[in-house]
Amino acid sequence: GQNIDQPTEMTATEGAIVQINCTYQTSGFNGLFWYQQHAGEAPTFLSYNVLDGLEEKGRFSSFLSRSKGYSYLLLKELQMKDSASYLCAVRDPLKAAGNKLTFGGGTRVLVKP
Amino acid sequence: DVKVTQSSRYLVKRTGEKVFLECVQDMDHENMFWYRQDPGLGLRLIYFSYDVKMKEKGDIPEGYSVSREKKERFSLILESASTNQTSMYLCASSTSDGTYEQYFGPGTRLTVT
Numbered sequence: 001g002q003n004i005d006q007p008t009e010m011t012a013t014e015g016a017i018v019q020i021n022c023t024y025q026t027s028g029f030n031g032l033f034w035y036q037q038h039a040g041e042a043p044t045f046l047s048y049n050v051l052d053g054l055e056e057k058g059r060f061s062s063f064l065s066r067s068k069g070y071s072y073l074l075l076k077e078l079q080m081k082d083s084a085s086y087l088c089a090v091r092d093p094l095k096a097a098g099n100k101l102t103f104g105g106g107t108r109v110l111v112k113p
Numbered sequence: 114d115v116k117v118t119q120s121s122r123y124l125v126k127r128t129g130e131k132v133f134l135e136c137v138q139d140m141d142h143e144n145m146f147w148y149r150q151d152p153g154l155g156l157r158l159i160y161f162s163y164d165v166k167m168k169e170k171g172d173i174p175e176g177y178s179v180s181r182e183k184k185e186r187f188s189l190i191l192e193s194a195s196t197n198q199t200s201m202y203l204c205a206s207s208t209s210d211g212t213y214e215q216y217f218g219p220g221t222r223l224t225v226t
Binding site for chain 2: 101102
């Protein structure tokens with residue numbers, strides 16, 4: 001089975017940094033995704049980690065530790081438009097699974113002026 | 114630009130009706146997925162398909178069926194709609210190589226009365 005945990009909600013100030021943690025206990029592992037979802041919109045892809053370490057993409061970075069079953073998404077220089085839900089998802093390792101993902105409940109981030 | 118479209122943004126149906134939700138993608142992706150999204154429960158996988166006429170149950174398939182007669186189209190069917198199927202339904206597609214990211218459609222807000 002798959003169990004993915006992330007905080008429900010976080011609040012931060014414009015210009016600051018926020019770190020969203022995600023822990024997972026899964027029967028296998030073949031990569032971890034982060035998606036952003038604005039209210040009323042579809043999720044959009046942010047990052048994909050399959051090896052340990054930090055992946056940086058502009059203001060957003062994602063970290064993975066497979067031995068600890070842990071990832072975080074780091075949002076720097078927060079902007080008001082970053083107010084959204086952030087979804088952590090783990091990819092099923094079975095080849096026949098057709099790229100099946102299991103999602104956590106999502107973390108709602110509110111950026112205040 | 115990958116595009117995933119869903120037949121309706123909003124749908125209202127009565128209990129017991131048969132409901133069809135259609136999803137079309139234009140990027141020749143092998144994999145297609147149907148999720149439902151409910152507050153506090155996150156995205157949950159209903160069914161997915163990794164090839165034409167192939168389907169696999171996700172985590173919550175009860176009360177749903179699917180059809181994939183053509184590669185670009187994946188339909189979700191509610192045989193006899195019930196009020197607990199009121200939800201946001203999201204379709205997604207992905208390739209079987211590369212980063213495996215899933216591209217989501219805009220969603221269908223289904224209300225069953």
